[in-house]
Amino acid sequence: MDLNLLRVFLAVAEAGNFSAAAERLGVTRSAVSQGIRRLEDQRGVALVHRTTRHVRLTEAGAAFHAAIAVPLAEINAAMDDLAVVPQGTLRLAVTSIAERFLSGALVASFMEAHPQVALDITVTDDEFDIVAGGFDAGVRLGEVIAQDMIAIPLTGEQRQVAVATPAYLATHGTPAHPRELMSHRCIGWRPAPERAPYRWEFEENGSAFDVAVPAHLTTNDLQLMIRTALAGGGITFGMEETFAEHIRSAALVPILQDFLPPFAGFYLFYPGRRNNPPKLTAMIEHVRRWRDPS
Numbered sequence: 001m002d003l004n005l006l007r008v009f010l011a012v013a014e015a016g017n018f019s020a021a022a023e024r025l026g027v028t029r030s031a032v033s034q035g036i037r038r039l040e041d042q043r044g045v046a047l048v049h050r051t052t053r054h055v056r057l058t059e060a061g062a063a064f065h066a067a068i069a070v071p072l073a074e075i076n077a078a079m080d081d082l083a084v085v086p087q088g089t090l091r092l093a094v095t096s097i098a099e100r101f102l103s104g105a106l107v108a109s110f111m112e113a114h115p116q117v118a119l120d121i122t123v124t125d126d127e128f129d130i131v132a133g134g135f136d137a138g139v140r141l142g143e144v145i146a147q148d149m150i151a152i153p154l155t156g157e158q159r160q161v162a163v164a165t166p167a168y169l170a171t172h173g174t175p176a177h178p179r180e181l182m183s184h185r186c187i188g189w190r191p192a193p194e195r196a197p198y199r200w201e202f203e204e205n206g207s208a209f210d211v212a213v214p215a216h217l218t219t220n221d222l223q224l225m226i227r228t229a230l231a232g233g234g235i236t237f238g239m240e241e242t243f244a245e246h247i248r249s250a251a252l253v254p255i256l257q258d259f260l261p262p263f264a265g266f267y268l269f270y271p272g273r274r275n276n277p278p279k280l281t282a283m284i285e286h287v288r289r290w291r292d293p294s
Contacts, residue, residue, distance in 0.1 A: 006072055008035035009047065013065045017054050086282035087116035093130050093138040096123050096191075096222055098266050099241035100155050101139050110286045117279045125191035125220075130271075136280050137270035143263070150272045152287055155241075155265035160201065162260070163243050163252040164235040175235075178202045178259055181213050185234030187225050188215030200237045202259040213237075 011021035012032060022029045040047050047061035057065060094101055101107070107119065122135070129146075130138045141158070145151050162181075175181055178200070190197045197218050199210040217228055222242060229236040230251055246252040268287045270280060 002038075003075070005035050005039045005042075006068055007076075008032055009039055009061075010065070010069060010072055012036060012048065012055055013057055013061070013069075084278065085116060086114050086278040088277070088279050089118045089120050090137075090279045090283060091120045091122070091135045092283075093122050093124055093128075093133065093135045095138075095140050095266075096125050096220075097141075097239045097242060098139045098154070099239060099244075100266065106287070106290050109290070110283065113286065114279075114282050117282060130269075136277070137268055137283065139266055139268055141263075142265065142267050145267060145269045148272065149269040151267035151269040152284055153265065153291055154268050154287055155291070157262040158265040159240050159260055159262040160238060161240045161243060161247075161254040162200070162235055162237045162256045163229060163247065163254050165230065165232050165251065166253055168232045168234060169253060169255070174255055178209075178211050178256055181211055181235065184213075185216045186213040187228050187234050187236035188213060188218045189222070189225060189236075189238065190218055190220055192220060198237075202256070203261050204259055 008021065008025065008031075011024050012018060015021040015024060018029045018032045018036075022032045025032065036048060045060045046058050047064060048055040048057055096102070102123065107121070110117075111119065127140075127144060130136075139154060142151060168185075172184060175184060181200070188197045188200075197212070197215055199212050201208065201210045203209070216234060217225075219225060222238065225236045225238065226243065226246070228234070230246060235255070240247075240254075243252055243254075247254055268284065270276070270284070276284070
């Protein structure tokens with residue numbers, strides 16, 4: 001049984017004529033008439049009496065209408081909920097350096113707006129296929145997102161900074177060029193034990209280069225990097241937003257800024273497909289409003 005035929009019959013029974021039913025359904029009068037005829041032919045029973053202006057339910061039609069009206073309304077309501085109300089678990093893979101996303105406010109406001117969506121966020125710096133990993137979406141820097149993904153800006157341009165405490169710089173001097181980092185205590189980062197430490201990236205006269213600093217401490221924990229730097233342990237390096245609070249308070253001082261130009265920021269990305277699930281659509285729209293509240 002074609003469910004659409006039941007909707008056509010219900011519209012005719014409630015409207016009282018084919019033209020009004022056609023207008024309600026957004027189809028032609030002929031389509032309504034043919035739909036009723038198909039339903040009658042399938043069941044082998046007349047459901048309506050036709051006149052030039054009106055239709056009237058037969059006894060069988062009235063009984064059929066009474067039997068399907070409530071169940072069909074419940075089905076329509078369920079379909080509407082499926083199409084409109086975001087619900088279920090939304091799984092996200094988020095890089096550990098996406099400070100704007102991980103700061104809590106964006107996530108908390110999404111939870112408040114969409115109580116029927118459960119967020120499952122994995123903080124990971126591994127680069128992998130999020131679809132194969134079972135994730136709905138991810139957050140990464142734009143430069144590392146695969147081209148077959150759709151990307152929504154989460155932030156504007158970003159930049160990396162090298163920072164240290166005023167006391168450390170007063171004792172050990174402030175490097176004027178990245179190559180001078182080789183004579184300093186450096187606090188480095190690696191995404192995983194089997195991965196090489198991250199090489200600090202700079203630019204000079206339009207040419208990019210990197211420095212494999214002699215890290216006296218290497219860790220995959222950003223908070224340990226920050227705490228060690230704040231304790232005067234040396235110079236560390238990362239996204240400016242990661243250190244923003246401590247830079248504002250002057251607890252950490254940015255250095256080598258002439259060698260650290262801005263670059264494309266973070267994006268929410270997801271696989272391109274015709275119909276995204278409502279839970280993902282809700283996150284996409286939430287990020288857009290967060291990025292541009294106007």
